Amino acid sequence: MALSGVGKTYNEPVLNDINLTLYTGRVLALTGENGAGKSTLSKIIGGLISPTTGSMRYLDRPYAPASRKEAEKLGVRMVMQELNLLPTLTIAENLFIDQLPNRVGWINRRRLREMARPAMEQVGLQNLDPDTPVGELGIGHQQMIEIARNLIGDSRVLILDEPTAMLSSREVELLFTQIARFKQRGVALIYISHRLDELARIADDVTVLRDGNLVCTDEIKRYTSDQLVSLMVGRDLDSTFDTSARRRGNPILKVEHFTRGSVLQDISLTLHRGEVLGISGLVGAGRTELMRAIFAADRIDSGQLSVGDPPVPVTLRSPADAIAHRIALVTEDRKGEGLLLPQSVGVNTSLGNSEKISRFAWLSAGREQQLAQEYIKRMRIRTAGTTLDVGSLSGGNQQKVLIGRWLARNCDVILFDEPTRGIDVGAKRDIYLLLNELTQSGKGLIVVSSDLRELMLICDRIAVLSAGRLVETFSRESWSQDAILAAAFSGYQHATGSTDHE
Numbered sequence: 001m002a003l004s005g006v007g008k009t010y011n012e013p014v015l016n017d018i019n020l021t022l023y024t025g026r027v028l029a030l031t032g033e034n035g036a037g038k039s040t041l042s043k044i045i046g047g048l049i050s051p052t053t054g055s056m057r058y059l060d061r062p063y064a065p066a067s068r069k070e071a072e073k074l075g076v077r078m079v080m081q082e083l084n085l086l087p088t089l090t091i092a093e094n095l096f097i098d099q100l101p102n103r104v105g106w107i108n109r110r111r112l113r114e115m116a117r118p119a120m121e122q123v124g125l126q127n128l129d130p131d132t133p134v135g136e137l138g139i140g141h142q143q144m145i146e147i148a149r150n151l152i153g154d155s156r157v158l159i160l161d162e163p164t165a166m167l168s169s170r171e172v173e174l175l176f177t178q179i180a181r182f183k184q185r186g187v188a189l190i191y192i193s194h195r196l197d198e199l200a201r202i203a204d205d206v207t208v209l210r211d212g213n214l215v216c217t218d219e220i221k222r223y224t225s226d227q228l229v230s231l232m233v234g235r236d237l238d239s240t241f242d243t244s245a246r247r248r249g250n251p252i253l254k255v256e257h258f259t260r261g262s263v264l265q266d267i268s269l270t271l272h273r274g275e276v277l278g279i280s281g282l283v284g285a286g287r288t289e290l291m292r293a294i295f296a297a298d299r300i301d302s303g304q305l306s307v308g309d310p311p312v313p314v315t316l317r318s319p320a321d322a323i324a325h326r327i328a329l330v331t332e333d334r335k336g337e338g339l340l341l342p343q344s345v346g347v348n349t350s351l352g353n354s355e356k357i358s359r360f361a362w363l364s365a366g367r368e369q370q371l372a373q374e375y376i377k378r379m380r381i382r383t384a385g386t387t388l389d390v391g392s393l394s395g396g397n398q399q400k401v402l403i404g405r406w407l408a409r410n411c412d413v414i415l416f417d418e419p420t421r422g423i424d425v426g427a428k429r430d431i432y433l434l435l436n437e438l439t440q441s442g443k444g445l446i447v448v449s450s451d452l453r454e455l456m457l458i459c460d461r462i463a464v465l466s467a468g469r470l471v472e473t474f475s476r477e478s479w480s481q482d483a484i485l486a487a488a489f490s491g492y493q494h495a496t497g498s499t500d501h502e
């Protein structure tokens with residue numbers, strides 16, 4: 001596959017004059033800041049959009065797919081950054097959606113299940129029931145289904161756009177094993193990720209995009225991570241991060257004996273003002289479920305929540321109740337529950353800030369703009385203006401809009417579920433600094449992240465969940481990557497001898 005002079009212009013140019021060759025049996029890492037054009041380039045290759053300029057060649061012929069289907073017929077497949085599963089259909093149906101008969105009826109369920117099993121095994125999901133509706137799965141598992149779906153069938157070119165954003169170490173390893181197999185079969189791969197350590201492990205070559213321009217393409221072993229970062233952002237970044245100014249204050253939130261089915265089992269923890277408490281664990285360990293339970297988005301079977309300074313017992317019946325008690329949740333699933341994609345950036349930043357705006361009801365449009373401007377600037381959100389649809393922002397910039405929305409709100413406790421998912425290195429730093437600011441103003445933060453290094457960088461303590469239980473809480477002095485990983489696996493070893501979860 002060879003691209004020459006490929007460019008794309010929406011309101012303004014977002015890709016310029018890209019010349020790139022993909023080689024069989026090699027993995028090309030594609031990297032660059034949020035909005036640099038990585039997904040746009042992938043979608044052009046994958047047939048989802050057509051380039052404004054330039055041309056492509058593939059299999060010794062001009063290549064200009066009119067649709068994703070057409071590209072797939074030629075063996076060009078992509079795992080998209082945003083999940084595209086149908087939540088009401090089962091795992092098996094989602095995996096083989098293209099092969100489902102068009103007419104109603106006549107789905108041979110047994111056959112479908114049989115076909116699904118090996119595909120699920122490839123990504124380590126053999127212990128899930130293929131008849132489970134996808135909507136009932138956690139987002140990490142959904143991402144793995146999305147990956148599995150694209151591993152089925154013959155591909156010659158495979159693009160993975162941020163496939164590991166929601167995965168933790170075990171799942172990443174499984175994916176890497178699959179990638180190695182594809183390489184051996186002579187597939188040409190493009191791998192997009194903001195996790196530079198992953199790129200160094202998996203890729204042969206690297207291409208860096210900056211502002212829609214290709215700034216380098218070469219063998220990856222010639223570059224250190226720091227060099228790649230400066231190529232991406234056009235400046236050196238300080239990779240250290242100082243938490244020494246943190247002052248842990250009074251308790252502000254107490255979770256006691258939270259239990260919900262088998263997903264959460266007798267979880268207790270205390271959060272203080274001015275601290276960042278990290279939650280680590282494997283996909284399916286109960287991290288998101290714990291956040292949702294605290295935020296009253298899900299019912300608990302038993303347990304007691306206390307909030308305030310000092311914490312007093314409360315019964316929260318809904319997220320609105322939680323918000324009234326000054327608890328906020330920044331969700332991991334920006335598409336499912338977070339953002340209104342067809343709405344403007346302005347509307348989206350101010351959602352959840354309604355009281356800040358509605359006091360000036362008759363001024364609201366102007367006020368909304370002002371608030372949005374403030375956060376776009378503060379978080380360096382890359383958008384042509386506050387009236388642009390959030391759906392047309394790059395993935396990472398959508399995430400920033402989501403975070404910006406809650407920062408304006410006056411909350412004492414903020415729960416962040418994968419706050420830097422899909423966010424580039426420079427913007428991650430901006431977010432870490434924001435979190436630090438929040439602690440300095442006396443808020444207590446709980447951060448769920450699959451990126452252990454990130455947690456070790458920004459947290460004061462890290463609680464580890466394993467199979468629905470809180471198995472251990474580490475402090476800065478006592479933690480190490482190995483100890484945390486061992487704790488994350490500990491809950492799975494005794495139960496049934498299987499390492500599966502959920």
Ligand SMILES: Nc1ncnc2c1ncn2[C@@H]1O[C@H](COP(=O)(O)OP(=O)(O)OP(=O)(O)O)[C@@H](O)[C@H]1O
Nearest residue numbers: 010014034035036037038039040392393394395396
């Ligand atoms: N449909 C669209 N209409 C207008 N602008 C768009 C559209 N799709 C993408 N863009 C713009 O194109 C630029 C590149 O976006 P793209 O999604 O390719 O970035 P990316 O490198 O994948 O970023 P990220 O790391 O955040 O996923 C962004 O500025 C984005 O706002």
Ligand SMILES: [Mg+2]
Nearest residue numbers: 039081394395
């Ligand atoms: Mg993208």
